[in-house]
Amino acid sequence: MNNKVIFILSGIGVAIGLTAAYFSGVEKKPLPPVFNPAPNPYAQGIFANGMVESLQNSGENINIYPEVTGVVSQILVTEGQAVSKGTPLLTLDDSVQKATTLQLKAQADAALVMLEELKHQPRKEVLEVSKAQMLVAKANLLSAQVQLDKQKMSFALNPQSVSRDTLDNQLNAVKVAEANFQLAARQYELTKAGAWHYDIETQQKQYQIQYQNYMAANALLEKYTLKARSDGVILAISAAVGSYLSPQGVYGSYTQDMHPVLVMGSVADQLAVRCYIDEILVPKLPATAKMQAKMFIRGTNTSVPLAFVRIQPYISPKIQLSNQKTERVDVRVLPILFRIEKPADLNVYPGQLVDVYVGEK
Template sequence: MRNRVIFILAVIGLVAGLVSAYLFGIEKKPQPPAFTPASNPYGAGIYANGIIESYQTNGENITIYPEVAGTVAKIMVAEGQGVTRGMPLLMIDDTVQRATTAQQEAQASAARALLEELRAQPRKETLQVAQAQVEYAAAGLKNAQDQFDKQRSAYRLDPGSVSRDALDNAENAVVVARTNLGVVRRQYDLTKAGAWVYDIRNQERQYEASTKAYLASRALLDKYVVKAPANGVILSINAAAGGYVSPQGAYDSYTQALGPVIVMGGAQGYLGVRCYIDEILVHRLPQPGRIAAKMFIRGTDVNIPLEYVRIQPYISPKIQLSNQRTERVDVRVLPVLFRFAKPKDTALYPGQLVDVYIGGK
């Protein structure tokens, strides 16, 4: 009985082994690829990693940093929106600066009013008062002179009628009145001449300094509204209302670093492609007039011919690594820039990585 059981189990194991061998030996039909891998369209083409950028005649994307620090009060644009040169993009809280500007404007106005007052001298009413003082002093002199003449005549007729002391006092009163008249006349001439030229010049400098301080404060106030430096498209906004920004940029809580508050791209109908050619392949680049290139969109079968723009003639350290063991960290690359017309049926965005093959015409 035991031998029979062992024999049956052995047969079952043999059958299971044959069935398994048959099943595992069946070849499965491979799945078709999701897209056709990029192939080199040139006989001796050079492969390069590329990154799509907004097309600029010179330079890269426009990074915008505010010139003043403060809390963001309002953001007046949205990502993807087209803007024109001088259009307000972002407003920073300007409460303190606006009050300072108003104060300096008032100081400049006060300095100007004082300058106009000095230039308008003599005032008509002040001159009339000075003229009245002259007339009053002249009348006082005449009165003193008349009193002295009377006492002197009486003294000559009868020396006993007037004491010598009274006669001397009358004569001294004439001298005092004459001197007072001279002082009042000089004061009248001084009033009539108006403000001293040096006082006017000093006030002119005060007004000029106050005006320049106000204009500087006003110019600084205008900096609290960040405006578009050129026509373009808003690519990214890295700030929010209530957040703090400074001339160093805005703090990114994800990267824990400072970056541009707003990034703008060109508004033309083109996109740019920046390719990085490994330093060991630079000698294989064709002459600029013969350079041809084709871009392959990763994950699709789309390929787009590129138009050569320029070479950035400075070999710099590579910033994008492929994570291959054979790739050195200290690799230097030469940036080559291309452009292409925006396709209507394919969505492409600045910052997207693409595969580029570069060959000769």
């Protein structure tokens, strides 16, 4: 009985093993791809990674950094908004700089008032006082001289009528009165002549210094408002009200590095693709007159023809587009810029990664 059970169980085990071996040997059909890989549309096409960006006459997107440090007090634009050159984009708290500017302006105004005062000397009232002082001194001199003449005449008639000491004192009084008159006369002439030209020139320099200090402070005050330096579209805003900004930009909480405060591009319907050709493939590039390219949108079967714009004639180290600060490989690339002939129903945005094939017409 036991042998029979063992035989049956052995047969079942063999059948299970054969069945498992059969099914494991059957080749499984691969799942169909979600989208077809980008095909090479050219006979000798060169593949390149590309990134969509706004079309610029030179350079790339416009990264805006503040020239001063401060806390964001107001954001005046939104992402995707078209702006013209000179449009205020963002303001920083400028209370301290504004107070400093007003103080320097007050100092410059005070220096200007003092300069005008020197230029308009002599003041009529001051000149009249100086003239009156001169006339008083002249009258005192005449009075002292009359007293001296009387005493001399009395002494000549009767030497006992006036003492020699009194006569000497009166003579000295005349000399003092004459000196006072000469001093008052010179003071009158000095007042009448007005301010010395050296004093005016010195005050002119002082005013210019104060005014330049004010202008410098006012220019610095204007930098607390970030403005658009060209026509374009706001692509990204990295700051928020209350964020602390420095000339290095704004600190990214997630990436833990510094970012530009705002990024601007050209008008929305002008897009370009910057593709990077490996240096070993550069000799195989066709002439620019014959160069054409096609862009493939990742994750779709959509392709878009590209129009050649220019070559950036500088081969630089290749940086992985997904993380420009940390990923670098030992390959150098040549950037080539193409313009997108964008269909109306195509959703493409700056910063988007695409596959590019470069070929010959």
